[in-house]
Amino acid sequence: xxxxxxxxxxxxxxxxxxxxxxxxxxxxxxxxxxxxxxxxxxxxxxxxxxxxxxxxxxxxxxxxxxxxxxxxxxxxxxxxxxxxxxxxxxxxxxxxxxxxxxxxxxxxxxxxxxxxxxxxxxxxxxxxxxxxxxxxxxxxxxx
Numbered sequence: 001x002x003x004x005x006x007x008x009x010x011x012x013x014x015x016x017x018x019x020x021x022x023x024x025x026x027x028x029x030x031x032x033x034x035x036x037x038x039x040x041x042x043x044x045x046x047x048x049x050x051x052x053x054x055x056x057x058x059x060x061x062x063x064x065x066x067x068x069x070x071x072x073x074x075x076x077x078x079x080x081x082x083x084x085x086x087x088x089x090x091x092x093x094x095x096x097x098x099x100x101x102x103x104x105x106x107x108x109x110x111x112x113x114x115x116x117x118x119x120x121x122x123x124x125x126x127x128x129x130x131x132x133x134x135x136x137x138x139x140x141x142x143x
Contacts (some may be wrong), residue, residue: 013078035071043078076101092117095124
């Protein structure tokens with residue numbers, strides 16, 4: 001995907017990408033676009049609630065965490081239409097630190113972040129239980 005495929009039309013994600021293009025090093029911006037292009041295309045084709053987005057660029061190049069973080073924020077802006085999304089790292093018992101994109105109000109609310117951490121921990125426990133069931137049944141545990 002090249003830059004011309006996402007011409008600004010007033011959408012928040014286009015405004016955000018323009019700001020990033022000005023702020024970021026050219027090579028980093030190009031890598032960012034490689035990472036987010038598939039997700040942005042998919043969002044144009046179907047509703048966000050039906051998507052499972054993974055940040056895997058169409059390149060063998062290693063993607064630095066800073067670019068991954070920006071990619072998550074770009075996709076969040078495309079999904080929510082909001083530019084106040086923030087990336088926070090929360091501690092989750094049993095899994096360690098987890099990066100989460102959320103709105104600014106939630107990012108500043110320790111109680112809400114604790115609720116999110118609890119949901120992530122519960123999901124992790126369910127996944128581990130399902131993995132154990134699959135293993136005991138002789139099924140694949142790669143999910």
